[in-house]
Amino acid sequence: MEPKRSLYRERPAAEFDIGDGDGGEMSESGSEGLAFRPLYAQVRARLVQRLISGEWTPGMMLPSEFQIAKELGVSQGTVRKALDAMTAEHLLVRRQGRGTFVAIPEESRILFKFFRLVADDGTRLFPRSEVIGRGRSRACALIRDQLKLSPKDDVWWIDRVRRLGEKPVIVERVTLPVARFETLGAMETIPNNVYALYSEHYGITIGRAAEKLKAKLASDHVATHLGCSLGDPVLQVERLALALDDTPVEHRLSTCLTEDFHYGADL
Amino acid sequence: MEPKRSLYRERPAAEFDIGDGDGGEMSESGSEGLAFRPLYAQVRARLVQRLISGEWTPGMMLPSEFQIAKELGVSQGTVRKALDAMTAEHLLVRRQGRGTFVAIPEESRILFKFFRLVADDGTRLFPRSEVIGRGRSRACALIRDQLKLSPKDDVWWIDRVRRLGEKPVIVERVTLPVARFETLGAMETIPNNVYALYSEHYGITIGRAAEKLKAKLASDHVATHLGCSLGDPVLQVERLALALDDTPVEHRLSTCLTEDFHYGADL
DNA sequence: CAGTGGTCTAGACCACTTC
């Protein structure tokens, strides 16, 4: 029974000592100015990296807790804490008796996480989308700023009309940096669920998004596509979607009819 | 070293055996139809009950994990899991080295949890409210339904105008069941933060809320109080606020100017 | 039946705050 190594002390000196099984002990010197980072957070970062790198792809089953623990040289409880955190972020799905799986952007409510328009009677329909225009251009200053692009960077834009039932309810423009989606221009059709596209074709998983909502009056363009009158009240939703590493990926400006639908938010 | 008692088996038969230190063992019979409820969830429910009952009031320091564990006859780790869950719900605040405290509805971002109107430049101002009318009446069908009241129940209503900076931005009606707020009519003034009022005077803590957003055109009433024109686009926010035990407490219908502000949502 | 995640415990030690 060898003495336990000190887990906390050696960490500031080496963030990468997970799994080396034998940390250095030269840490008695003062000036520990570094921020403390718990082991489970390091484990989580490592596992997230495997999602980003594509080593683990959506739907895939992860190794068991004990296997991961053994591989990284930590205890099973520590791995569990990292997995639980990732599950809370909807990156993973755990099923008792079956295993731990990489979350698929499609799954049921995961989808509704990013689609918050609900019928007033509470029924949740799934939108069908029709592309009404696509192209490539320079980014305007506003979008450039949000996507953190330089003035010479190009973007793809996709204009869509989305229907709930038969009625057109949303008209929107999705804007993507060409740099991250090089081959998008050659794609014949744009699928209904673009987040699944980002994931499957470009290895980019949208982790979270921030939305800004305003009330506006329907413009000519909006009224034409939604079949409402010029000047009708519409809900404008501006979204910035971020990847797992918190880099901005997509800008989206949606305009919604809220006569029979509403935007639902939980606080 | 006596044998460990079986923690899982005895639970379906007795949900209240926390702390008796000696559960019955007559559980071999079949037909375990009951839903399984983990120990930490039972602990959590007990602790939440102390918040609801007012035994623990906002700002108060809780006993240490070990004390609670000893009192309830469970391990410290189980208590921690319950406390962590409650912290995630913003019911408690934990400070390393100091202790665990009942969350105060005021605190910084806790407040902004329920106030999502932000200036377009990103600055978050705190709203000042002016009451423009109060009264008591029967509840209309829509509100009665949401607050789960019977046709003969009365409600209080409070109309307010809220300013961000100098500009009036929100006009709203807050509706409360008289049954839960008996003495509200005798109150001379309504404070700016009504959720602190619910907590301090009525022992009701708002745990979460659901909001429904729509775009509308400014009515006469709205235009008058917000100083905009009739027919300007406005954001209508309908909120149902729930207590810790998930019973509906407050209905609120707010109408907001979103010319220089937006409603921020994180997905 | 084996393998997985889920729960619970006991004990050690670290980090922070206050006295």
Added chain:
DNA sequence: AAGTGGTCTAGACCACTGA
């Protein structure tokens, strides 16, 4: 120095799934 929460480990057992 004492007391708190925070982290980590090791091991036991329960509950669920699927072959």
